[in-house]
Structures are given as C-alpha cells and as structure tokens.
Amino acid sequence: VYVDSRINANLFVPKHRELLLAFCNQAAIAIDNARLFADLTKTIRKVNEDKQYMDNIFASIANGVITTDSSGIVTTFNDAAARILRINPKSAVGRHYQEVFTERAQVGLADLLQNARIYHEHGTMVTNAVDCVIPGAGEVSLNLYVSALRDTQNALIGTALVIDDRTEIKRSEAQVKEIRRIFERYVHPKVVQQLIKDPMALNLGGETKEISVVFADIRGYTRLSERLAPEQMMNLLNSYLEIMVKEIWDEEGTLTAFIGDALMAIFNAPLPQGDHALRAVRAAWKMRLAVQKYQQDQPQEIAIAFGFGVNSGLGVVGNLGSQGRLQNYTAIGDAVNVAARLQQNTLDNNILLNHSTFLQVRQHIIASRLPPMNVKNKTAPLDVWSLLGLVE
The missing domain is CATH 3.30.450.20 (PAS domain)
Structure with a gap:
C-alpha cells in the first residue's frame, strides 16, 4: 500500500505507519481467508462429487x-x-x-x-x-x-x-437339468441344446398343436418270439431299433415310446418344425432303407420286416405319467391313433401315409393312392397313400 501527498510533506508520523501496517495485516488475513474459503468450497464440492460417484457405483452394482x-x-x-x-x-x-x-x-x-x-x-x-x-x-x-x-x-x-x-442361476441350472432329464433319451442332442437356450419354447404341461406321427412295428413278432430265446429276441430287437432311432434323430424327431416291438416318434414337438410332415416321411423312408441295408450287410441275422404308418394332425403333447415318479414326453389324440392304425394295416416294409400328410409332402415324394381303408375306431374310411420313394 502506497500513501503520499503532493502538497504537504511529512504528513505521517510513526503511529500512522503502525496503523497502516495493522490495516495491511488485516487485509492479508482477509485475502488468506477468502483463499481458504475457496479451497474449502472446492474440497466440499469434490467430496460431494466423490460421494455421488460412489453412490452411483453402489446403486448400479447387481x-x-x-x-x-x-x-x-x-x-x-x-x-x-x-x-x-x-x-x-x-x-x-x-x-x-x-x-x-x-x-x-x-x-x-x-x-x-x-x-x-x-x-x-x-x-x-x-x-x-x-x-x-x-x-x-x-x-x-x-x-x-x-x-x-x-x-x-x-x-x-x-x-x-x-x-x-444366485437364485436365477440356480433356477436356470435346475431347468437345464430337468430338460436334459426329460429329453436326452428321446431327441437329438441339437434339439436338447436348443431347448436349453430357449426354455420358454417348452410347454411340459400339455399343449394342442399340429404334429406328424410315425409308427413302426415288426411284422410277425409273435412267430419270431416263439422261435427265439428271450435273450436272442431282445438282442435282435435292440439291433434293429438302434439303426431306426438313428434315422429319426437325423431328422430331429422326438422318440416318445418303445411299445414292445414298436416305436413311436413325433415331429414338430417340442420345438416347431415348419416341414414336420416331410421330416416324418423322410424318417420312415430312411428307416426302411437302413433296415434293408443292415440285412444285406448282416446276412447271418434273422430278416425282419417292418410296417410304417405316418399321419399329420392335431395332438396333445406334454409330460404324461406320475409326477415325481415316472413321466414321459409324448403325444396323445386322434393323430396318434390314426398313425398306429395305418401301421397295423401295412404289408412287409411298406409305408402308409394318411391323406393329411400326403397333401403336405406330395411335391417331394413318389406315392400311389390306395383304395379307401377302414380301420378300427374310425367311422369313415381313410384316404391312404403308399410311399414309393422320395423325389431327388
């Protein structure tokens, strides 16, 4: 601070200097306090920002x-x-x-x-x-x-x-375990993986949907069982059924039952398949070819003839059985019954298609129309086709 007068000299005495010095000291203290207050405000703002940052982190943590x-x-x-x-x-x-x-x-x-x-x-x-x-x-x-x-x-x-x-993870693990338990024995592993990825696509409680059903049955089973010992008959059945199951799996069908010497498979369940009728027909044809090839390659084996029935229509699919004890994913309904009746009326190694299936696959197959067929528990005769081959 500089103080002076251009008119009069020696205006200030030592006491004025002391007063001025005290004033300067107070000004310096005020400046320091202002600087400290600014630093404190900045620090408080930083603390608040850090607190808000930490609060946001805690809030976002799962x-x-x-x-x-x-x-x-x-x-x-x-x-x-x-x-x-x-x-x-x-x-x-x-x-x-x-x-x-x-x-x-x-x-x-x-x-x-x-x-x-x-x-x-x-x-x-x-x-x-x-x-x-x-x-x-x-x-x-x-x-x-x-x-x-x-x-x-x-x-x-x-x-x-x-x-x-970990609740949702445990539920998902339990769901995966349940899907594997139900389906690993019945469907292709690829289908199991798709179900695991999208469990919501699965309705185990039962749903009505269009399906295609394949029944296959040994011709002359009773005569064979009379000729062979039980162990031989079991081994023979397993040999043939194994190669037939492979063809069903290749078409991503669901194997729902072994009924004595017969097997049943469905398509379009549990996962939707837009070409389910064609898959069912291809599976039946490929089973027939696989059986014939096996008999050519294994001439020592006893030759077995099969009959196949294929039908498409509405069925109820879901888990059937005693909950907590024994359940099986399967289908019931008229579509299943008709496929079984067709199989019962086939000749050796023939494949019969109901008209509902034929309409969906006619561009892909060679077939001949048979006379109307009367079957058990159906009042009207069925319009039936015999499968002769697949269009290349």
Whole structure:
C-alpha cells in the first residue's frame, strides 16, 4: 500500500505507519481467508462429487452391498441389497445391524457380521451359502461375503457385506437339468441344446398343436418270439431299433415310446418344425432303407420286416405319467391313433401315409393312392397313400 501527498510533506508520523501496517495485516488475513474459503468450497464440492460417484457405483452394482461402522451402525445399504432382502434401505441406514436383520434371521446375516467383527483380520473374506425363503421373494439362493475393516493399527473401523443373489442361476441350472432329464433319451442332442437356450419354447404341461406321427412295428413278432430265446429276441430287437432311432434323430424327431416291438416318434414337438410332415416321411423312408441295408450287410441275422404308418394332425403333447415318479414326453389324440392304425394295416416294409400328410409332402415324394381303408375306431374310411420313394 502506497500513501503520499503532493502538497504537504511529512504528513505521517510513526503511529500512522503502525496503523497502516495493522490495516495491511488485516487485509492479508482477509485475502488468506477468502483463499481458504475457496479451497474449502472446492474440497466440499469434490467430496460431494466423490460421494455421488460412489453412490452411483453402489446403486448400479447387481450384488447387494451393506457396510457398517465400528459400532455396528449401518452406513451403506444399496438398492440391490434392498431388492434381495426385501428391506427398505431408508429404514436400515442409521440403525444397528442386529436390529435391521432381526426380520431376516433365516439368512443369518447378524451372526455372520458379528463373527467377522470379532474373529477376522483386515481383508479376510468369509463366505457362506444360504438357501432360504424371504417373504415377497420366495425361495432364494444367496452367497454371502463378509469382511472386517481395520485401520493400520488393526482397530476395527467397520464391516463390509456383499450379497450375491444366485437364485436365477440356480433356477436356470435346475431347468437345464430337468430338460436334459426329460429329453436326452428321446431327441437329438441339437434339439436338447436348443431347448436349453430357449426354455420358454417348452410347454411340459400339455399343449394342442399340429404334429406328424410315425409308427413302426415288426411284422410277425409273435412267430419270431416263439422261435427265439428271450435273450436272442431282445438282442435282435435292440439291433434293429438302434439303426431306426438313428434315422429319426437325423431328422430331429422326438422318440416318445418303445411299445414292445414298436416305436413311436413325433415331429414338430417340442420345438416347431415348419416341414414336420416331410421330416416324418423322410424318417420312415430312411428307416426302411437302413433296415434293408443292415440285412444285406448282416446276412447271418434273422430278416425282419417292418410296417410304417405316418399321419399329420392335431395332438396333445406334454409330460404324461406320475409326477415325481415316472413321466414321459409324448403325444396323445386322434393323430396318434390314426398313425398306429395305418401301421397295423401295412404289408412287409411298406409305408402308409394318411391323406393329411400326403397333401403336405406330395411335391417331394413318389406315392400311389390306395383304395379307401377302414380301420378300427374310425367311422369313415381313410384316404391312404403308399410311399414309393422320395423325389431327388
């Protein structure tokens, strides 16, 4: 600060200098305070931004995160923890964890946090898996991870709890296991993989849909069983049925039943197949060729003739049987019955198609029309075709 007069000299004495010095000191203090206030404001703003950043992180984490201070007061309770435990975070923060978790005693959180505070060193992660029922959420499967937080002097400063909700993963695993249990024996592995990828495409409770059904049956089974020992008959059946099942699987059909010396397969279930009728017809034709080739390659085997019936129409498909004991994915209805009746009326190694199937595949096959056929439990005769080959 510079003070002077151009008119009069020696206006200021030492006491004025002291006054001016005091004024300058006060001004310097005021400037420093203003600078400190600006730094404090900047620091507070930074702290608030960091807090908001951390809050956003906690809110976006899929796992539940809960923290307490050294006295056990809940300091953090993110949205995921609220969703998993069905506890309002506003009512949890600021209360002791023992009080908060009383209503969720079945999860065991209070004991887990208490043990971590007493026994565990800084950074030690303690895990626990819990399967229980939470009101509003139903049966849940949780993995719990808790850690005691300590400072450099090993004094407890709090605890951190992470809750990993494994419920949906466990449900998916159980669903995959159930799909494999039901279908691995009946359908091509590729179909099983498609069902696992899209379980919602599956309706095990039963649904009505258009299907194509193939029945295959040994001709003269009774005579054969009289000639052969039971073990020989079983081995012979298995040899033929194995090569026939392969052709069904190649067309991604679903094998629903072995009925003595007969087998039944359906198409367009469990997964939709726009060309299900053609797949069924191709499977029947390929089974016939495979049986004939096997007999040529194995002349020592006893020759067996088969009859095939193919029909398309509405059927009810789903799990049938005793729940919890023995169930089978299959189809019932008139479409199934007609296919079985056609098979019963075939000659050796012939394939009969009902008219409903023929209409869907006529551009792809060679067939001859047969006289109207009367079959059991049908008042009107069936319009039937004999399959002679496939169009190349």
